[in-house]
Structures are given as C-alpha cells and as structure tokens.
Amino acid sequence: MPPAEVSAAVEKLRLHAYALLHSVVSYETWRGVPTIYMYCLRDNAIDIGVQRMLVEKVACGAGVDIKTETLDSGHSPFYSMPGELVRVTPSATGYGDN
Template identity: 40%
Template sequence: MATYVLVAGAWHGSWCWVEVARMLEAAGHRVLTPNLLGTEAEDEPETTEPLHRWAEQIAEIVRQEVDEVVLVGHSRAGLVISEVAERVPEKIDLLVYLAAYLLQDGQTLNDWAQRAHNADAMTNAVAFHSDGTCTIKPEILEKIFCNRTSAHFIDFARARTVPEPIAAFMSPIQISHERFSSVRLGYIECLQDQAIPLDMQKAMQAPFPNVMTEKLDCDHSPFFSMPHELVSALERFRRAE
C-alpha cells in the first residue's frame, strides 16, 4: 500500500479531499491532507513568501514518512509540490498535478494565468484586499470551479473557502533539472475546466516529455464531481512503471 499526501489549491483546504481520502483509505492506503500554513479559517494568512514556507512545511511532512510518498497537488498547489520535489526528491515516488500549475524554473503562476484566454474572467472572479490577500467571489465559485459539481458540494465549498495570499501567484518557483527531474510525473487533465483551460494544461506539460497523462471529463473540482474516477487515475499512475 502507498502513502498519499494531498495538497489543496488556492482558497481550499483539506476539506476538499474528504471523498478522495475516504476512498483511498478504504483501499488500505495511508492518506495525509495537511492544511497549508495560514489557510485555516482562524489563521493569519502567510502573506510573506508563502510558496517557500508551504514547500518547507510539506517537505518536512514528507521527510517524516517511512516510505516514499505519492504527492498530489491541485491547481496552485502544483507550485508547492514542485518545490517539495526539489527539496526531497528521494522521498517522493510520484508527483501528480491535478489540473495544476506545472511550471519551469523561474516561472510564476501569474505568468501563465495572464496569457490564458480566460484571464479577464478569472481576474473578475477574485476580490483583492488591502491586507495582501484575495478571495474567490462566492457567486462565481460554481461557474469557474464547480460547473460539473452537485449543489451539495458547491454549498460545502462556499462555506469553507479562505483568503489566499496574492504573493503566492507572483512567486517564481525554484527547481533544478538534477533534483526535480529525478521524480516521476503524472498530470490529470480536467476537460471541462473553466479555471485552468485545457489548452493551458496541455501547454504546461509540453516541456516535460516524460509526464504521464490521464483525462477526466470534469470541472476544476474532480474531488467533488468525479472522486471515484480521480482515485482510479491516481492508482493507475502509482502502478505505472
């Protein structure tokens, strides 16, 4: 059996993995769903170097595991898991990018987001605040993130989203060919994604010729809209040679 570490994307927390974690645990796996520093409702947001601090946080969790882990990052968490792989490649069996930002060294999330055809829509979906954070507008959540998700889970998500530090979008990742490229990569494309368009998901994979790819006919939130299929895709990656 495997150890899965599941890292949520912007405005989300461990709560988004509830169905996926339950299914993986039922199959006998160990599952960790850490909340990133500053992303719980009662926390002060990590507005200074959040990407660096999150990568250090998750790397330390991975270091404590006896066996190699399958490290999964959704959306913005793609940046986090890339930096974790740079720190502890020997402890990671597989990196899985779930409709996530798979960036090259020195790139930022904003570099890619601003070139997407939905850049204006995404900017309008976010409320920016003077404390260095931003929030996803509740009335936009369904249209952008959950366009194939049941009303129950949309309400569940609306009640739990938290502020995101704007600095996370502007921080360049720091990875090297020697360390990052030694880890197996998998990418799960979400075909009906309105947050990270499919053409951008494909473009981010292009510089990484050895990336394995799975496709789900779902929105940006497959942990809600297609949890069974998501778990199956994760397991196929894990078993691949």
C-alpha cells in the first residue's frame, strides 16, 4: 500500500477492549454458518504455513468445513485489495455469483 494510505488506515485504528480477551464465549458462530479463511501469501504477521496449519487443525478438530481462498496480499486484504476480497468471498462461501 502507498505510505499515505497506510497512514490513513493507522489513524483509524482503535484500541481493542481488553475484557473481550477474557470473556466467556456462549456461542461459536463459525460452527453454524458458512466459514471462509483467506490465506494471505504475503502476510508478515502469520506465515502461510502457520495459517494452513491453524485452519486444518480447527477444521479437523471441530469437524467443520472451512472454505478457503488464497490472496496475494499482506495481513489485511480488506485494506490492500478490498475489490479482490469481495470478488472471491461469495464463491468461497457458496453464496451468490462470483
């Protein structure tokens, strides 16, 4: 992303509520709705191998079908390539046309 866009995005960041990290989850939504994971090939925060391992571990352990797509993006494709993210999401979830 161009530096000006990065700066604008960083200015919009807000603190995450600390209490949420320690809240009891009463319902895991991803178990009951179509779930998609976007593998991000240029993610510098979570290596692609780790991404794949985590998704496989969760899917197998929970017995849930997790659909996946792969994007040539960094950690935040919703900033760097929102158009591509929107394009692949409907087909990956099984809803809508691509």
